[in-house]
Amino acid sequence: MRQIVAEPIADHVPPKDSTRRVALIGGTTTFEDCMVALRRLLYPRQLIQGPDIAEYECAFARLIGARYAYSFCHGRVGLYGLLRGLGIGPGDEVLLQVPTHIVVSNAIRFTGARPVYVDCRLDTYNMDLEQARQRTTPRTKALLLQHTFGLPADIDLALDLTRRNGLDLIEDCVHALGATYDGRPVGSFGRAAFFSTEETKTISTTMGGIVTTDDPALATRLQEFQRTCPPPPILQTASYLLKLMLYHGMTEPHAYRFCRPIYEFFGKHNPLPRPTTPEEVLGKRPAVYEQRLSNGQAALGLRQLRRLEANVAHRRSVATAYHKRLSEMGFRVPRCPAKADPAFVRYPVWVENPASTERAAIRFATLGMWFSSVLEEHIHRIAALMRWAPVLERRRRSGILSTCLPTRGSPHRT
Secondary structure (H helix, E strand, O other), rough: OOOOOOOOOOOOOOOHHHHHHEOOEEEOOHHHHHHHHHHHHHHHHHOOOHHHHHHHHHHHHHHHHEEEEEEEOHHHHHHHHHHHHHHOOOEEEEEEEEOOOHHHHHHHHHOOOEEEEEOOOOOOOOHHHHHHHHHHOOOEEEEOOOOOOOHOOOHHHHHHHHHHHOOEEEEOOOOOOOOOEEOEEEEOOOOEEEOOOOOOOOOOOOOOOOEOOOHHHHHHHHHHHHHHHHHHHHOHHHHHHEEEEHHHOOOOOOOOHHHHHHHHHHHHHHOOOOOOOHHHHOOOOOOOOOOOOOOHHHHHHHHHHHHHHHHHHHHHHOOOHHHHHHHOOOOOOOOOOOOOOOOOOOOEEEEOOOHHHHHHOOOOEEEEOOOOOOHHHHHHHHHHHHHOOOHHHHHHHEEEEEEEEEEEOOEOOO
């Protein structure tokens, strides 16, 4: 594996000429999306409730090839409702992979069930399904199959495992909207699937998630759960739309200088919404957890679904360029099943000395989420978790971690 070595820059001060810097915070929105958000803020009659929610859910279901789709404030809330709809609760176990986000395991624990972690394969970043088979017990009720970074997992093996053991297959498509396997959209193979439209994902409603299924009985229970979820407050929804506009502005060269100080001001004095609350990072259930998606956010999601094909095609072209160049340089690049066509929400690559890599990048870039280790920092301290992921833990201890490169748009000079 090629080692990345960066010059010592501990005392480095970024160049005063901001035209030399690049924004790598991602962003799937356009100026037209921002205008939609602004109109909703100025004329808020249909900001919370309105027809866009149902239209968005129908469009999403058609895209995945599912009969039903239900939107929520977060993908994790959709997963929680899905697990409850499947009857999963105290005494049950759910298989999921490491690495994953803590909010996923939280959703399992909030039902009373126990998350059982499975290591990942270093070549695919997805679950080691042979290890999953070994960790299946009579208490195991479901396999949560994550398509990491938009790289489809081996669905054939997962289906075989779940059928042999009588498990429900739930597809974690948080990273994988637009990816396909054997010519079919990911999310169309299991009992159900859940997606995220949080600001760093393939499409963005700032926050948001959606669950899809073909099962009528499960759909009825999901619909009942959605009805019990309150709509988001007006001020909260307004802050989502404001953040979307500021976030987009920080990826545009002509708006970066104006938007970044405003973004930082609001984040310091009147915090803008964050993808994960401090309580969730500690594994605790926040006071407000279950909410629906607002009509204003659904309108943005609907617009972005219409250009999803071009969005994903561009991500694939960027990933192809990364793959070619990094392979030539000797890096270990990700591998997919032959049947898979990834969506590449990010492009992962294993690097040695990742801290040095990040320090070098900061000289020229405003870094967004996931550039550093894909693991949450606190996860390194959870010995009980890492003993279930010896392959990943050996990598971490040897100083080799995965970094993620942006795939949405060319880096903008700002």
